[in-house]
Amino acid sequence: MLTTLAIENYRSLRRLVMPLRRLNVVTGANGTGKSSLYRALRLLADASRNGAVAALAREGGLPSTLWAGPENISKAVRRGEQPIQGTVRTKSVSLRMGFASDDYGYAMDLGLPRPPAGAFALDPEIKREVLWAGPFLRPASLLVERGNGGVRIRDGDGEWHDGGHQLQPFDSMLSEFADPERAPELLTLRERMRSWRFYDHLRTDADAPARQVQIGTRTTILGPEGADVAAALQTIREIGPRGALDEAIEQAFPRSKVEIRTDGGRFEVAFHQHGLLRPLTGAELSDGTLRYLLWVAALLTPRPPALLVLNEPETSLHPDLLPALANLVVTAAKDTQVIAVTHSRPFLAALQAGSEETGLDLQVLELIKEFGQTAIEGQRPLDEPPWKWPSR
Template identity: 85%
Template sequence: MLTTLAIENYRSLRRLVLPLGRLNVVTGSNGTGKSSLYRSLRLLADASRNGAVAALAREGGLPSTLWAGPDVISKAVRRGEHPVQGTVRAGPVSLRMGFASDDYGYSVDFGLPRPPAGAFSLDPEIKQEVLWAGPFLRPAALLVERKGGRVRIRGEDGGWTDGGHLLQTFDSMLSEFADPQRAPELLTLRERIRSWRFYDHLRTDADAPARQVQIGTRTPVLGPEGADVAAALQTIREIGPPGALDDAIEQAFPGSRVQITTDSGRFEVAFHQHGLLRPLSGAELSDGTLRYLLWVAALLTPRPPALLVLNEPETSLHPDLLPALANLVVTAAKDTQVIVVTHSRPFLAALQGGSDELGIDLRLVELIKSFGETTIDGQRPLDEPPWKWPTR
């Protein structure tokens, strides 16, 4: 389980060190940096598949994603005594992201390419990556370190050995370096990050794949667009927690049930609603009903990830469905670490009630913005989890 998430110089996240627990809810008004926090987690996950540099380039390159304010915001500026002005940069251009858990920590440092950069001048370079043992970075805990293209590995005797091959500036050691004999911890961390699962605005429009009849196979993990929702629901019914699917439907729609019909390998949702003479197909379901079924398929997964990140799952749901959705989220947190990004106060209240009922600790993070910088409401410098960035 992640205990700390650290982001520096990514959009409005000039410096954010976030404590994490089993169930985490990130909230705040519009424009406070919730989406930036969500994107930063996705970038960390992309690094394990060598997609972080491409993802940054799609956002306009590193210059477009860097913190746009001054390096230092003085106390006089914060008191309103002076206007915000540019300051002289004290260090190199750097976008840094990292996390720590009880057993391993990892950080990556992106910077600008050195001229001449040629046709790929907007591509950021990975200047440094570090993997360490335990929740805190200290010299004795370093396991694998990458600077530039060189990777070095700490041996059993405490000495360093060369990794053996040179990485390209756009390649992450998480995805492109493998040494199961000398650096098994790197492989462990890679697979753990690759198991992270993100769901963001599942489609329910008229042409949504979830409304169509689809060829089905056993589906323990709902796809990102929800096209395999029927197969995922049937998989939950067969190998998931007994009765969990029916309970989730009953809590949201009393007297209703979901059936999955099959014809020559094609799967379709049939929603039996109290008072109707025939079931409704996926194409006939309301947006809210279909979205709730998608969340049921995602949250009752028989194959829980190491981390499950949900971006505004309450979107398009009627307030009456929020307690049922909150119960699904809190139940999922018994088997996996969950981060929920939301600006809905009713949904937050439902999550707090559900976590109290099931005895799961909920960690609330409320983001605010001051002088363009995202901070955590009520968090003072001494309240931050211990965190130290490696030096280039």
């Protein structure tokens, strides 16, 4: 389980060091940085697949994603005695992301390419990567480090050894240097990060794949758009917790049930609703009903990830469905760490009630804006978890 998440210089996240627990709810007004936090987490996950640089390039390159305010905000500005003005940069351009858990920590530092950059001038370079043991970065806890394209590995006796080959500035050591013999910790961390699951674009529009009949196979992980929802629901029914699917439907839609019809390997949702003479197909379901079924398929997964990140799961749902959705999230958090981003107070209240009932460790993190930068409400500098960035 992650205990700390740290982001620096990504959009409004000028410096954010966030403590994490089993179930974390990130909330706040519009424009406070919730979406930036979600996207930063996705960038970290992309690093395990060697996709962080490409993802940043798609956002317009490093200059478009960096903190747009001044390098320093003086006390006079904070007191309102002077306007915010640009200052002469004294530090290298740097976007840094990292996290720590009880066993391992990881940090990545991205910067501008060295001239001449050629045709790929918007591609940032990975300047530094480190993996360490334990929750805090210390020289003695370093296991693998990357700098200037080279990788060094520390053996069991504490001696450093050259990794043997140079990395390209756009390649992460997570994807390119996972040696199961010399650096098994790097391989363990890479696979753990690759298991992270993100849901922010479950489609329910008229042309959504979830509304169509689909070829089905055993589906332990719902796809990012929910196209395989019928197969995922049937998989939960067959190998998931006994009765969990029917219970989730009953809580949201009393006296209703979901049937998965199959014909020649093609799967289709049939929703039996109390009072109707025939079941509704996926094409006939309302946006809210289909979205709830998608969340059932995602959150009752028989194969829980190391981290599950949900972006505004309450979207399109009627307030009466929020307690049932909250129950699904709390149930999922028993087997995996969850970060839920929401601006719905009723959904937050339902999550709090569910966590109190089950004794689950829930943490609410409310984001605010101070001089354009995202901060955690009530968190003072001494309240931050211990965190240190690796030097270049």
